[in-house]
Every structure is written in structure tokens, then in C-alpha cells.
Amino acid sequence: MNLEKYLDSKRKIIEKALGNYLQAPSQKPQVLSRALRYAVLGGGKRLRPILVIAAAEQVNGNTPKAVPAACAIELLHAFSLIHDDLPCIDNDDLRRGRPTLHKIYGEGIAVLAGDALMALAFELLAQTGNLQVLSEVAQAIGRQGMIGGQIADLEAEGKKIKLSQLEFIHKNKTAALIKASIRAGAILGGADSQKLKILSNYGEKIGLAFQIIDDILNVEGQEEKIGKKVGSDNLKKKATYPKIVGLVNSKIMAQKLTREAKASLKNLPNGKILQELADYLLSRIK
């Protein structure tokens, strides 16, 4: 199967499951039901849930528990986007080519809808019956993970920061949840400690590469492809790789991380999909 077909088939499975996990638009309070569906079912690459499923498959073929875990991680990603887009944080009007949630439903509903998605995500993680996965995901999004990184990112706006500080931001803000996605799938698939170590390393590399690529696309991407305003990072004086090391060096770093991620898989059987996924992420900036 080629990668595009693989991604499409997994996206279908994930979107169907997400639609089932979200309550019907008629369920009370209706405004919340509608807001959650708008935020979660409105497109997106579904990268993180695909990584969960691909990692589980790499270890153990078919792993039914990977789907609720994959959906939980996608809900956590959706929650983080809703809150980050708020006027008091990144103040973005556009997401995936549509108005952001607070532009449609107001800020109060957007805050609470994000909260509801986080709570639902942990309900789904509990369904996997795996406390290690649940605990790792909670840490990956928490004060020493995604949320900590987002706060460091806010703090760095308009300031001169070192590359090491930028690495801290990107590692936490983005790479932590991507690495946790890979680890969740691997653990649910029953990976032994050596396999888990290899896959964790892969997850960390592509996670960091992903944010560097995102930074690059914010400079030279196209609005219709990235679904948000090109140049918005610069306007907000965000700390980004292109700003700190330049566009050329950013591309070299993304390429190097992708190469390392792929190389780390060389001793694993059935690693082809994960290798192709790493290349696919990089291809967005070519």
C-alpha cells in the first residue's frame, strides 16, 4: 500500500470513531455539542492519531485499543488548538481555513469546550485500560510538556532568546505529544523495552522536525495549504527556528532530524510506514 492510501484509510477510521465519541449536535447543552463537533470534525491532518496506530501496528499488527487512544490524543491536540487560538494567547482568527472556535461561539464557550475535550480524552484513555499510557500522555500535555512549552513560548514573544531556549519550547510545545503518540501506540501494541526506546527516539526526532517544518511553512507556505495566515509568527514576534538560525539552516536541521529518525528504525522490521511518514512530513516544505 502506498503512503497516501494508508493515510487516507487511517484518517477514515479515526474520523468515524471521533464522530461516534462526540455526542450528537442535539444533545444538551446543544451549544457545547455543536462547538465540539465544529472544533474536532473540521479537518486536520490527523497526524498524531495516525502515529499512534502506525506505532501499534509496527509492534503488533492489529491493536484494537489503539483507536480510542489515537482519538484521545487527537482530542487533546484539538483542545490545545482551541485554547492557543484565544485572543488572550495567540489570537488567531483562522484555523484549517475556517474561523477559529471563539470567532463563532465566543471566548467563554471556547475555553469550556477545550476543557470538555480534555476531560473526554481522559475518559477515552481510561477505556484502553492502560494506566502507563494514560499517565505518560497526561505528563506529555502538562506543565512539563505541551502546556509548559506553550507558556515558555508566550514568555519568549518579542524577546531575544538562545537556541537552547527555543529547543526547550519546541520540545515541549510540540514534540512531547508527538513522542507520546508513538509511545502510546507502541506500549498498547506490547513493545518490549528495546523497541520502545527505538520508537521513542524516532518520535522525539520527528516531533522536533515537525515544529521546525511548521515554523518554515509559516514563513514561506501558502495560506490555502497551511490553513492559517502566512507570516503570523513574525507579526507576533514569536521565537521560531527561521528567526533564530535562518531559513536555510532551519531546513538543514529538519532534514537532519528526519534522516536520524529514519536511521533509528533501521533494525526494526515493518518500519517502512514510519520511515515514509517521516519523509512525508518533511516533503511539506519541499
Place this chain on the structure above:
Amino acid sequence: MNLEKYLDSKRKIIEKALGNYLQAPSQKPQVLSRALRYAVLGGGKRLRPILVIAAAEQVNGNTPKAVPAACAIELLHAFSLIHDDLPCIDNDDLRRGRPTLHKIYGEGIAVLAGDALMALAFELLAQTGNLQVLSEVAQAIGRQGMIGGQIADLEAEGKKIKLSQLEFIHKNKTAALIKASIRAGAILGGADSQKLKILSNYGEKIGLAFQIIDDILNVEGQEEKIGKKVGSDNLKKKATYPKIVGLVNSKIMAQKLTREAKASLKNLPNGKILQELADYLLSRIK
């Protein structure tokens, strides 16, 4: 032991544990560490965590896992207060007699600090090793619980609503987490299904009574005792019991619920503390 001494001793245990679970103020990002400590360690009755511990004790004397669960539920309560106080939701400047978190740290940090507390709460719940408790708590705070109730509350502002709608709001916004606190303690203590049913019923009754009492105190309480502005519900045109059924009937309902809560415990041994707790909550309006 009299109740005041009991409450004090449990508060000390909970506050010590909360202080340990929160990272040191020097931990990066420092602004987040400081904000979390300000929000969580700044007083409060600690009612919910005390209910967790008291229910666990009722069933099984000493239950060490009750403390992390109790702290998790207190963190979830703190998260909900931070978000509800935001200008885009209830717009409160004062909480427990001090400026609300966003007045000190700004709205962006307040949103993200609330998020971090929710993530930490689920980390702690995972430590109890009990997926049923974790799952029930996730549901109690979610779209069909606290957050759903808060949204229904926002939607009802300034509108004429029926008593049944007000009951929906109060049951979800407040009673769901109080009931979950009792159930969490009971389950961790190893309650059988009959005991769990009795304690759940008690939790639901005092949960509803608690919100009615809170509504009454917002009308005729004292600012220095309730820690927030008296009359603020009325200013915001909130749907409350005094507004819908009047002050006298609200008091009668709170008394009736308290009586029923206590009566439901009559066949349980060691129920004295829980009975006294129900009276203690009611005594706030006497």
C-alpha cells in the same frame, strides 16, 4: 474527635500533599509554577478532598490511595474556579478574598494554568491505579457534568428558566463533582455495591444542597466570609434558587436535602462524620 478538629487535621494532610505535588516556584517555566501555587495553595475549605477521605474512611478506615485522589479532585476544583473567573466567563475579580488568578498573571496564563491543573489531576488519579475512579471523575467534570453545567449556567444568564432547568445546572455544575468525590473515596476504600449506592445518594443530596447554600450566601452572606462579592449573582442575572423559588423556599430545600442526606446514612456504621459534615455545610446559612 469533634468535627472542627477532624476538618483541620484533614486540611493539613491535604495541603501538605498539594504543596508536594505542585512543583517548586523555581521550576521552569517559573511563571507557571508560581501561578499554580497561587491558585491552589491560597486557602479554600477543601471540602471535596475531605469528602474523598471521609468516604474512604467510612468504608475502610485508613486508605492511603485516598490522598492522591483527594488532591486530584481539589486540583480539578481549582482549575474550574480559574476558568470560571475569567472575564469571558463569570468575570470575577475576587476569590477567597484575594485577586483572581488572571488579575495577577493575565488571562493567557490563567487559561493555561487551569489546563495544567487538569492534566496534573489525571496524573495523580492514574497513581491511584483505579481506572473506574479515574473514569468517573473524568465524566463528572466533562460535557455531561461540571463543564456541561457551567455552559448551561452561562446560557441561562438573563433568561427566565424553569426550576427543572435550574436543577440541571446545579446538578451538573456543582453536585456532579461532589458526588464523584464521595464515590471516589468509597470505591478506593473497597465499598460493596450497596454501600456505594447509599454513599452516592448522600453525595448527590449534599452536592445539590451545597449549591443552594452557595446561592443563598451570595444574597445574604458576608464578603469576608464567602471571599467574593455579595450580590454578584444578581448583578450577572444568574439563575439561582433564591431568584427562582425565593429565599425562604431555598432555605427549606437546603434543609430538606441535608435531612435526606443524613437519613440515607442511618444504616451505615461509622457514618457520624459524614452526617456532621452535612450539618456543617448547612450551618453556613444559619
